[in-house]
Amino acid sequence: MSKILSKILVVLLLSIIFISNAHQMVNAAFEISEAYIQKIGDADYHLKYYKEEKGMYTYCTCSIVGHYQDGKFYPAYCLNRDMHGVGAVENYSVDVDSLIDNNAVWRAVKNGYPYKSAGEMGLSSDFDAFAVTKFAIYCLIGQADINLYTADEGDEEGQAMLNALHNLVNIGLNGSGSFKNELKISQKGELTEDGEYYFLVYKVTSGTTIQSYDIKSVSGLSNGELITDTKGNIKTSFNSGENFKIKIPKQSLNSDKNINIQIEAKLKSYPLYYGKTRITGTQNYLLTANSYQNINSEINTNLKLNTGKILINKVDSDTKEAIEDAEFELYNSKNEKLGTYLTNKNGKIEIPNLYQGKYYLKETKTNENYILDENTEFSVDVVYNKTSTIDIENKHKTGNLTINKVDKDNNDFAIENVGFELYSEDSKLIGSYFTDKNGKIEIKDLRTGNYRLKEISTNEWYNLADETNLEIKWNETTEKTIENELKKGQIRIIKVDKDNHEVKLKNVVFEVLDAKDNVLEKITTNEDGEALTKEYSLRDYGKLRLREIETNELYDLNNEIKEIVLEENQIKDIVFENEKIKGKVKIVKKTSEKSDITGLEKGAVLEGVKFEIYNENGKIVDTLQTDSEGIAISKDLEKGKYKIKEVETSKWYLLDENERNVEVTTNNQIITLTLENQPAKPDEEIVKTGPEKALAREEIEYRINIQNTGNVPLDNFIWEDEIPTDYIKVNKMNLGTFNQDNSYNLYYKTNLKNEYILLLEDVSSKTAEEIDFSKELSSDEYVTNIKIDFGTVYVGFKTENETIIKAKVNSNVKRDDIFENKVLLTSNYKGFNLSKPSSWKTTIYEILPLTGM
Structure with missing residues (x-):
């Protein structure tokens, strides 16, 4: 029972692998429809396969079976390993209606027997090559495991077969290439003119080698088409790589074409046929055959042949200029109306998408400025893929023009010999004309439309008239009366500052005088410094005089009288200057x-x-x-x-x-x-006072007063006290106060420190306090110099409360010793340096003991 189930599973598996991958090659011409499978021998024992159920290797048996085609033997490979096939049973026939397109199997068979010889596979006999190919198919369709095959080490042919088997399985699983039997026909380019024909070029291609192909049929064309090669040779059989042409007579291109072309080609595709057994319970076979296969293909080409055009050029019969908005109707040879069309601004109509044939045009409307010819019909022959051009003319409508030239103030007075030029709407000169003795001009047969009339000459005392626009209407006379005005002039006074003409002066009054100094008018300048006279005729007033009579209070009156010659139709600008006071x-x-x-x-x-x-x-x-x-x-x-x-x-x-x-x-x-x-007088003063006499070890005081006694501020205002340390030692200092609110820095030197040391910074000049130097000094250290830096002091700066320096007389002084305490005040003003010293001398004395007691 288990063997029966196993066989059923194998059959189902093969159905999945092959039947699902097999497809009806409706375009393939199968060379065989059935095959008679027969045995021609057995392969020798070389390869072994491990049988799990027996737990041992056994030799692989292989019947050499196949079929004959055209007298040649082609191998057939069983596809159901656990079923009986030819060799185990009698020979039998199989039906062929599909191809096997399993690419792994196809690659293995293409590189196996019979497409490769035993020698090419590295083997010594065709039977061994058959066996290796058969076992490779089993491995690739899942009915055997390549790793379970082996051969005895001393069996050279067996080892060669094992190597060949591994090679085929590897090619099947990992090789490149696949079964291809597609055949493609493609059109190259478009329909191309060639003498009395148009032709299409076709290319035949495949994914594999084409040996040759034949054109079996061409439908969808009228009689007269030709099949040729690309050089024009008529034929229907072609070699690989050749293109072919379908040539269509020009006269047949009067309707759309649906062309069907069918070909048959011989492809080298190495086809693998699926042979289905007719006997239940027996093997299906993979059939090899001729490596070339006949394949059919076809192509449909739809030709839209309504590519002809009609181009209408609608022009003026005289000027040949384009006429816009002319209307035409188009009819075919059956007198069927195909459409209505209007000319564009270029006078053109382009009618596309027409089939080859005869057509008729009728003009139904024209531009409003032209006369319609209702009795004319125009025939046009349209050719495939060409433009047929037709020029159609219209005559322009006309009218008349009368010009009357008169005096503006008296229309009854006609002006003779006045010249005019007449221009069309697009500024083209139509002609030059002059008025007769009655002041008239008559112009006949002018094209309807808009015109511009320009006066170019007139009587010497008159101005030329402005240009006049007019319209000429069909079959009507347009009449225009043109007036002339006497020439006049005007004066504009511009009143400006003499030194700066950008400054305009208002409310300046002028008198306008004639040649006899009669006052004609008074005018006053406006906000822009301008005053404008009336208009005066050149015929009556050749010259005018201007006189200033009032001006701005900040300016002198200009007494100059200016005489002005009027200029025709001009406002003459006259600049009057006023000089400011x-x-x-x-x-x-x-x-x-x-x-x-x-x-x-x-x-x-x-x-x-x-x-x-x-x-x-x-x-x-x-x-x-x-x-x-x-x-x-x-x-x-x-x-x-x-x-x-x-x-x-x-x-x-x-x-x-x-x-x-x-x-x-x-x-x-x-x-x-x-x-x-007043000259600058920088000056300063410093006064130092102290005791005239002192005893050894006595506490003494020095008082210092300073002052800016000049009339300018003083910079770097500094006093510096040099202590006679051989006689005294300074121990304290009372800071003074000053009459100006500023600040100063206090410095000192010692016997151990030769550079000044900042003791107090930014001390207020209003602060009075006592400084104890002993707190800053070591046991053997004493003050040698004191300096106060006030920076800048202003005029009148002086001491309010004196600065007091307290000292103690040394114990080793001697009677009648005299010592001097010096102080120096320095400052500067704009680089001018000041220096004022002050000093005080003190004599040492002793207190004598009392006598006479």
């Missing part, structure tokens, strides 16, 4: 007294003093500086009040902060100011 300020700068720094005497001139001049609105209008003669002169200042302010003075002189007021009232006025500067 202006004056100058002259400053003379001197010293108020002798300078100890510069040595200049009182009344000497000062160079380089700068001033600013402000107007009444507080705006700076000028900046000036005295020269080497001590003089500074301003630019012209307009009428008004001004303020003079000194902003910078000479280096060694004080700035004069007094402002001076001046007023310019008349033109060319010069206002002179003589101003003095």
